[in-house]
Amino acid sequence: MRKFVALLIAMVAAIAIRPLTAEAHVKWFTDLHPEKETIANIMSPLFMGLAVLVALVLAVLTQVLPSLSGWKLMQTVDLKLDGLRKYSFLLLKYGLAIAVLIQVLSGSLLVPEFEIQTQLQTILLWTSVILLLIPHHFATKAGAVVILIVCINVTMEAGLFHMLDYAFYVAIAGALLVEKTKLAPWGFPFLYLGTGLSLCWVAVEKWIYPIMALDIIENHGVPTFGFSPDAFVVMAAFIEFVVGYLLVVGILNRVLSLVLTGIFVSTTMLFGITELVGHFAIHIILLIFIIEGVSFYKPPIQMHKKRLDQIVFVSLNFIFTLATIILIYYRFAN
Template identity: 30%
Template sequence: MRNARPVRCRSLLALGLLGAAAPQQALSHVKWFSSYDTHAHPVAWEALLGTQWLILSATALATVFAACWIANRTGASQVRPFAGSPTLQRPAWAYPLIFSALAITILLCWKHEVILAPELKCELGEISALQFLVIAISLIPRLSVLFPFGVGLLFLSGVYEFGLFHMLDYVFVLGSAAFLWMTRAGTHPSDFQRALTILYRTTGFSLCWVGVEKVIYPHWAEEILQARPDLALGLPNDFFIQGAALFEFSLGFFFLAQLWTRACALVLTGLMIFTTSLFGFREVLGHLLLHAILLTFMICGPARVLAHSCSGPIRPALKLACMYAVLLAGSTLIYHRLAWLLMPGEA
């Protein structure tokens, strides 16, 4: 009990540092507010692998190491990463929260003739009819069990219209559908832990993928900053864009590792509320489901968390930092390669 106050103080300090370091535009999806072109040239490797990017990446790596070290030193976690935890009981509010947010999102998308996000504009009557059918299913209790499958069909419609590469930004929508299917009435309460883990992993992946996007296509974010130069906080645009990208990627990694999940979810929620005041309805349409997911994370906490190591806090912190470095380098390489392969005339 005597350690409770130091742990709480350090947790609040970590939360404050996250909030202070957060770029204001970090969680605004650049595709929603720029004239993006996925067939445009991605940034060249020579421009990306500059001194500034390497320094920022090293800073992010050191932050991940420090976050894991603090978690182990303060006893903020109890079990090893990715190694299971005591069974989480299914809260009664979790299913209706995600279900309602997803259904309202689809309703708003149907009204504004987009598929699942503001930039996925599609006026095909077949997709509009599918959206209407999915909304109708959500309103009929006996058929609502089919709702996750309808969401999956809408995601596949987005893949058909815009390609899988584009739709990887929205993997968390599939994660939400899987969460609903696994936590529906009649399933075992222990399924909630697996469902929550899927929600963490898909949300974390989406944040990491969109973070990498900002550095591969910096001109999309540049367009927004030219229209709203105050968002850069007086920093050079390229520095701000790379910092925002790493900030978003790092938060996604924390969700993947299920480390400091409540603090990260709270910071992201605050940022998205702020960006909604700047960008209006498009933010509401794009982030409504994500708000529900983050609220679930804040209330439930992690499904699996880090623990003290017999060898001390250094070893697990190094392991997690190495995982971060591999994921950052690998996802950047894969995204860059795919971006070039999908350009017209490239192979």
């Protein structure tokens, strides 16, 4: 049984690393005007087949994961990481400060897609950095409020559904705002939720606007490992969506974070400084996920006691979530 679990995890990691070598916010690396694909073309036989396959794999994964907790190596690693949890908020706070500082110095407004256009925006970003660096929780909350103000300002210009790509900034600010309050236990679950949904939303972009991802593959020499570019984009988006989904439902978060961190490092080597500037905050979040695990989070699957009920729940819930986000994105995104 343990060999099977190890093999399954290795396969998931290998599959993830391959297609997601091309993972990035595609809007950062192409000047093409986004053109929506038709629903009929999106729901291709490859897409439908992968959706069913992923649903089944997730169902199996939830059944074999409990055996991991009995491994001595896993218990040792978990114990060491648990001892680092006291630094999680500090890491989130100062990591956000560094991420914003990098954005200011590069002339970007939170992400490379948006440039600083006014002196007020520069002042707000510098103010947030200074407040976040002050070692007091009131200053931290003030810095988080400033970040939220910046997010609202950008959202008013770019649109709500466009900014869902970067929901992780709102999630970070929300987690910092509830520090040392009665709502503090909800801070990291909110961070998981915001980051997971952000990854899911970005993944759907590759299905709705595949022309942009295909342009990146062609112009940046992204390896497709023998797959056609069209099929490669579909698979890459699926893996990215699955990672975001699993972060939300609280399954395998430490392993996922390690895999995803390696992926982001590889994309930084491929796409250069722009990728590093835009995803520094994500690196901090993933590092926190590695430390925190899911000790605070009770996965919804635990509502069901029978294995068959769990398998049905996980499979159908994934299909429902996938369909819902695609339809919302297709209807409202520009």
